[in-house]
Amino acid sequence: MISQIAEMRARLPQGTGDQALESYYRMLEELFEKDLRLAQLRDDSDLLLRAEGEAFSHDPRLQLVTSIFSNVTSQVTGLTKAILGVRQEGALTPSVVDLGLSGIARGSLYFGLKAQTPDLVAPLLGEADAIFDSTKRALQIIDDVAHTVEGNDETVSVEAVSEVIQDPKVRDAALLAVQRISPSGRRGFDTVSVSGGTKSPAELRPSHRRAIRESLDRPVISGDEIEFTGQVREIDLDAFRFELRGIADHQVRDLRCAYRGVEGVHPRKLLGSTVRVRGLVERSANEIPRLMSIRELTIVRDAPEQLG
Helix, strand or coil: CHHHHHHHHHHCCCCCHHHHCHHHHHHHHHHHHHHHHHHHHHHCCCEEEEEECHHHCCCCCHHHHHHHHHHHHHHHHHHHHHHHCHHHCCCCCHHHHCCEEEEEECCCEEEEEECCCCCCCCCCCCHHHHHHHHHHHHHHHHHHHHHHHCCCCCCCCHHHHHHHCCCHHHHHHHHHHHHHHCCCCCCCCCEEEEECCCCCCEEECHHHHHHHHHHHHCCCCCCCEEEEEEEEEEEECCCCEEEEECCCCCCCCEEEEECCCCCCCCHHHHCCCEEEEEEEEEECCCCCEEEEEEEEEEEEECCCHHHC
């Protein structure tokens, strides 16, 4: 466009160029201020989000902007924890993950997220690299899951999400993250677009939020019904899940269990207790059960007092 403006100006009578080309100058200014800034934002980010709605028709309230960013960073941190595994349980916080806000473009609220190498006081060997790699992976997974669920805002296909993420714990954390990033429709914005890499943005709406919540309630909708006895460990209160370990079955060492909707379940009482569970199971490629949607739960032995 710059070369075209220069060529047009050279052909105009002397002294009339600036006035005649004023509209083109405005277009060029808009290109530099908005489109170029957005392109830079996209290039500098691992994940780009855009919130749209009435709240952003003018300058948005600072409280709204900071709460959206705080919510997103919390979801990324939770997913990073799940990817890292139990060795980081409780030790990882948003300040350690230290996501960088690549920038904000006015109009709709655009903001880019980029994984940063954490500044740890006394990092263990490879710990900083592991957190960085897991954070980068978490941002990629959020993009993948958002694009997977985008096509149907009434029902989330557990099978489709399972093809993207096989690990049930990471999958739960990813779905929970995307659900909470999706707009509720009650804060002045009704669409959140998620994009990373070269894919077009996935648009998330309040209906996606509801559909994901329902899929988390009953993650296994088909499969064989089976019964296991084991000890309850690592309860995830947000996702209504716990890890069942010490299972008396030579094939299964541990099993992730979804307990939402099961009557009489009190997480504080469950932790450390021995239980018998029955429900539908999802199996891995080698046919080993890895996730159960519980239909019945019975406490066989209460937890030791020190775990209460």
